[in-house]
Amino acid sequence: xxxxxxxxxxxxxxxxxxxxxxxxxxxxxxxxxxxxxxxxxxxxxxxxxxxxxxxxxxxxxxxxxxxxxxxxxxxxxxxxxxxxxxxxxxxxxxxxxxxxxxxxxxxxxxxxxxxxxxxxxxxxxxxxxxxxxxxxxxxxxxxxxxxxxxxxxxxxxxxxxxxxxxxxxxxxxxxxxxxxxxxxxxxxxxxxxxxxxxxxxxxxxxxxxxxxxxxxxxxxxxxxxxxxxxxxxxxxxxxxxxxxxxxxxxxxxxxxxxxxxxxxxxxxxxxxxxxxxxxxxxxxxxxxxxxxxxxxxxxxxxxxxxxxxxxxxxxxxxxxxxxxxxxxxxxxxxxxxxxxxxxxxxxxxxxxxxxxxxxxxxxxxxxxxxxxxxxxxxxxxxxxxxxxxxxxxxxxxxxxxxxxxxxxxxxxxxxxxxxx
Numbered sequence: 001x002x003x004x005x006x007x008x009x010x011x012x013x014x015x016x017x018x019x020x021x022x023x024x025x026x027x028x029x030x031x032x033x034x035x036x037x038x039x040x041x042x043x044x045x046x047x048x049x050x051x052x053x054x055x056x057x058x059x060x061x062x063x064x065x066x067x068x069x070x071x072x073x074x075x076x077x078x079x080x081x082x083x084x085x086x087x088x089x090x091x092x093x094x095x096x097x098x099x100x101x102x103x104x105x106x107x108x109x110x111x112x113x114x115x116x117x118x119x120x121x122x123x124x125x126x127x128x129x130x131x132x133x134x135x136x137x138x139x140x141x142x143x144x145x146x147x148x149x150x151x152x153x154x155x156x157x158x159x160x161x162x163x164x165x166x167x168x169x170x171x172x173x174x175x176x177x178x179x180x181x182x183x184x185x186x187x188x189x190x191x192x193x194x195x196x197x198x199x200x201x202x203x204x205x206x207x208x209x210x211x212x213x214x215x216x217x218x219x220x221x222x223x224x225x226x227x228x229x230x231x232x233x234x235x236x237x238x239x240x241x242x243x244x245x246x247x248x249x250x251x252x253x254x255x256x257x258x259x260x261x262x263x264x265x266x267x268x269x270x271x272x273x274x275x276x277x278x279x280x281x282x283x284x285x286x287x288x289x290x291x292x293x294x295x296x297x298x299x300x301x302x303x304x305x306x307x308x309x310x311x312x313x314x315x316x317x318x319x320x321x322x323x324x325x326x327x328x329x330x331x332x333x334x335x336x337x338x339x340x341x342x343x344x345x346x347x348x349x350x351x352x353x354x355x356x357x358x359x360x361x362x363x364x365x366x367x368x369x370x371x372x373x374x375x376x377x378x379x380x381x382x383x384x385x386x387x388x389x390x391x392x393x394x395x396x397x398x399x400x401x402x403x404x405x406x407x408x409x410x411x412x413x414x415x416x417x418x419x420x
Contacts, residue, residue, distance in 0.1 A: 075119030219247025318355025
């Protein structure tokens with residue numbers, strides 16, 4: 001009887017706190033500030049509780065992780081990924097592969113992404129419920145992966161980028177995701193439906209896109225009135241809005257509608273950049289697909305209509321960053337992973353320096369405090385400080401001096417768990 005009572009008390013008692021002490025050679029607590037020297041980061045139950053000098057006593061019973069030859073930085077944030085797809089998949093597989101299979105791809109790619117140092121991502125386009133399923137499985141601790149904010153399928157005009165196309169009409173209809181809208185009232189309804197399904201963010205395709213089978217150009221698709229309806233409805237529900245936009249007038253219209261971020265922004269010009277800056281919006285430039293799509297040209301991966309759009313856009317790499325920064329618009333790190341292989345996300349950083357004229361420190365800011373601000377998660381992530389989630393990466397070198405370190409992450413902790 002006594003044994004049963006003790007067992008019951010033990011089961012009823014809260015589990016003992018798990019404390020981890022991470023020894024580091026340097027610690028970048030905030031990408032905009034000088035790094036600390038040798039230090040020990042204390043993590044308890046998934047949160048940073050202290051950052052101590054290396055000489056300070058370590059709490060009794062703490063598990064020690066030795067990264068004393070490396071630099072610790074805040075976990076990286078990718079504000080634009082597509083976890084549930086892999087690059088080079090023929091478009092017609094959309095008519096064959098099930099949404100359940102895309103969840104399996106998403107869980108596989110989530111782990112690869114986290115292992116590459118990206119502890120938070122924004123998934124901006126998936127089959128209707130697939131992205132939410134991946135997010136929820138990781139949140140439940142069933143699988144390793146990053147923190148995910150998911151949009152579900154992007155809102156699109158009928159026949160535009162984001163709508164199903166390239167098949168006979170009966171097949172198009174069968175694959176419809178219920179994400180298209182015409183007119184302000186219907187677009188507002190689609191936002192509300194996405195919110196009902198569990199979207200963390202609303203994405204819409206303000207312009208045509210490169211990899212879809214539609215050939216209706218790369219500039220504005222939604223009307224100004226439709227864009228305003230999407231944005232005002234989303235904001236009334238507490239949801240931020242990401243606008244896929246390539247063409248200059250579509251970028252300008254989306255910024256004027258008040259979107260929180262313009263994704264890609266390939267043909268950003270002075271007028272569009274000024275409106276984006278004045279509205280307080282962010283540019284998420286996604287440069288790495290320029291390289292990835294160029295690698296596949298002529299290989300048979302793309303249909304002729306897609307190849308034509310790829311060739312039209314290749315010369316624009318980095319020009320959107322230059323235009324946005326000149327106007328004073330803010331830059332957040334995002335890659336469009338899924339267009340290229342997941343896990344290569346960190347390679348975006350070198351392209352932002354080479355083609356966009358940013359410094360390594362500015363790139364790290366865009367991938368930490370900048371992206372955290374865009375996502376509305378600054379209280380939780382973006383810096384290493386007591387009270388915040390223990391999202392931490394380790395690199396052999398200093399990423400504020402050598403941007404290629406962001407593509408060579410050696411160790412990752414996501415929400416207090418080491419990602420293997």
